[in-house]
Amino acid sequence: SKLDPDSIIEWWNIPYPKSFDVSALKQQNFIRVDGNQFVDDKGKPFTFRGMNIASPDKLIKQGQWKKSLFKELKDWGVNTIRLPVHPIGWRMSGKENYIGLIDEAVLWANDLGIYLILDWHSIGYLPDGLFQHPMYKTDIQETFEFWQYISARYKNVPTIAVYEIFNEPTDIGGKAGSADWLEWKALNEQIIDLIYAHDKHVIPLVAGFNWAYDLTQVKAHPIERDGIAYASHPYPQKAKPNPRTKEAVFENWTKVWGYVSETYPMIATELGWVKEGGFGAHIPVIDDGSYGPWIIEYMEARNISWTAWCFDPEWSPTMIHDWSFTPTQQGKFFKQVLQSYN
Amino acid sequence: SKLDPDSIIEWWNIPYPKSFDVSALKQQNFIRVDGNQFVDDKGKPFTFRGMNIASPDKLIKQGQWKKSLFKELKDWGVNTIRLPVHPIGWRMSGKENYIGLIDEAVLWANDLGIYLILDWHSIGYLPDGLFQHPMYKTDIQETFEFWQYISARYKNVPTIAVYEIFNEPTDIGGKAGSADWLEWKALNEQIIDLIYAHDKHVIPLVAGFNWAYDLTQVKAHPIERDGIAYASHPYPQKAKPNPRTKEAVFENWTKVWGYVSETYPMIATELGWVKEGGFGAHIPVIDDGSYGPWIIEYMEARNISWTAWCFDPEWSPTMIHDWSFTPTQQGKFFKQVLQSYN
Amino acid sequence: SKLDPDSIIEWWNIPYPKSFDVSALKQQNFIRVDGNQFVDDKGKPFTFRGMNIASPDKLIKQGQWKKSLFKELKDWGVNTIRLPVHPIGWRMSGKENYIGLIDEAVLWANDLGIYLILDWHSIGYLPDGLFQHPMYKTDIQETFEFWQYISARYKNVPTIAVYEIFNEPTDIGGKAGSADWLEWKALNEQIIDLIYAHDKHVIPLVAGFNWAYDLTQVKAHPIERDGIAYASHPYPQKAKPNPRTKEAVFENWTKVWGYVSETYPMIATELGWVKEGGFGAHIPVIDDGSYGPWIIEYMEARNISWTAWCFDPEWSPTMIHDWSFTPTQQGKFFKQVLQSYN
Ligand SMILES: [Mg+2]
Ligand SMILES: [Mg+2]
Ligand SMILES: [Mg+2]
């Protein structure tokens, strides 16, 4: 057997990837970490407040990937949009194609004065290579490559202010391996080093176990890198005090993740609720609605940034009923909160 | 470049995998480990005795995947069928398709009162990612995923009584890496934890080095998990005493693997022979036939379970000459032995 | 869902790979390591001197893969040709197809009395799975498989005298992970063990960091395997003394890699230059031409073997302007040097 010349792709002519052309951007402040808060170029404190949208590849498939989506979010009062990049989508699209969508997000957000949080949207325990569903499947090499590629492309782009390293770490009670904080910490530090080798002007964001709820191990073993922040996903059913008073819920939040905000900047990159029996209701997002004011009160008192889930009529808990942007129960609530800051 | 919407598969609609519907099954006792023996729900000792068949995907390709195959084996006297799942077949078929075949095996075996041993049929040294042939190629992540998927699907299914974690571990004398028992032990324990996180009513089966012949290291470093059993593949040419007396062969067997049966339950999941010059004769399966009575005497005296290789006219040592089930030399022998237990 | 029989490939009939038929070869001395030099079967010292060509798959695509290419190199005076096998080409071609090309190289080189250096042509840091460009992407498992397959195929073939384990190790200043010599050393030792398990009559060649320039860590932590040699790629801009005198450059070379030749055999498997503004000029290969006599003087004084880069009109620094083999500046120089040894 001998190689057929016609079957050979000219891999030796694949161009080296290029960095995003920052000259195409309007002026936008870089956000960085200062103590336990985010600050802009002039040292002025900044709080990320906004919403998640669906993955760019889902939106383009459904004809909803357009600047008017970002404009609508601006009207709702966001200063931040979180972009969840699912590994399966990244892999199946081809990174060069997917990057075209992220580039558009950068241009749209920059024009509107909005910041982006870029999120590697996996769920599972990466060191053991096990995940909750095929859409979250990745591996260490692909994850490293993703951050290598992204940080090389978007270096010095102020618009993408935050790189959320891994959405929701969890071993699913042993069904996805065996989570170990020191192993997880070391892996995050490797990725942070990789990001910083390409771009020092970005904030790496680290999540804890229990689907990004639990940061209790940060106290004894914080990530030993400067300039980073921590994420939590404090969905309503994560805290389960009995009786369920506001004080008891706040106490749980403080013990499990909120205490971190005394020392490090934090972003609750997912939160939200839907009523029992409502569209897409599932553990841990079911709540009667009392959760909304509580979580906002809690976060605002501690200057914790946040992006609610999700400005999409199909990804629950939904913020909108349809592509006319009719707000759901939580949609109305968060819209009012966000607009109150403008 | 920008992503073409038509090229996008709706990965966000891939359903979560479902567990096998156990309500479709007839009553069948769960088998579990008690000391160094297998017992049923009532604590009654049980011995697996049966045969291997070829891979389900090979059989369906050749038009031989049908319940009548299982019925024929029942007539030969088996209470157990071992299903070897080759990684290449699993991967190329797609797990959803392959599962359809295993589901059928469960329904057929259950109806006939037969147990199944599900075997991840690789040969090589998994920690180093090196294998004997492309059909055995896998990696740690795929192996974890296989057991994650299988144990989630067949939880609480009594019919699949045994999960054989890895068919034949071997570094092929350095040609497939460098086997290390403590490394191998730790990897098996990880997989057992993964299985048990999904299903406690199944028996993980662990093999040793030298193509699953050698369990000498179990004495000093047993697998530290409850409820498991050990496998050996005592093909005739594995023991090489000189002179080759029955006593000398038994001594070798006891020293290398049989001693384990004093403490743990064991299954010899492959054994068999063919005469020199016979169909598919190859090291280590060549024997004049004296091996047959010896291995049966040895195993039965120690209550070691067994499944002979192979009820297929192409996979040597063969039990049948053709799909009319004409027995080979060893086929006649094992058929008589199996039928004597009924 | 159930598996479609027609979709199944008969993986159970894939033949085991065969070794190269050495009876097809003319007599050619085996080269081995003796102290810090290479010697032939009779213990006579031997120095590899020659050139790199492009990858076989690039050459066949461009209609240049033919014995006359090897014959031209023989006329230029080489006794050695280095074959760079890019992981992307190996993977996309299929190993059975690619092997057909290497087989031809063996037959052509053997007929002409030339030796081959087979080079796994990746650039990056393999333990972290990060690389400089997609054409260099591989992983540990693929690299192990490559050497497993190659060393099984070409065992006892004197023509392929050297296996260069990994072309240019580098973490690119953190952009491709975090290089650690002890980790790199252990990985190379694993690969050497794998090669030797198949073939003891070949010389494994180990490279250091900084794109194979830096061997400083060999002093404290040499590769603990017999019969090996070390590689360096001393391109002109790697040594940067100020002022750039010959003495200062030699001092840098000795300190960073040349000192190794006092204890181990060495091959500078890439070297060469092009003038600023010349075709394909890029760091670290730019030089006014003074480099040529210096590097030759340095290597010949220490009996360091070498293969210059590159006998291809497209891969810079080029040795030829075109496929009529018109020599470039460095081409004329190296041709004269090589011919002076005949
Ligand atoms: Mg940035
Ligand atoms: Mg672990
Ligand atoms: Mg079961």
Ligand SMILES: [Mg+2]
């Ligand atoms: Mg090892």
Ligand SMILES: [Mg+2]
């Ligand atoms: Mg050789």
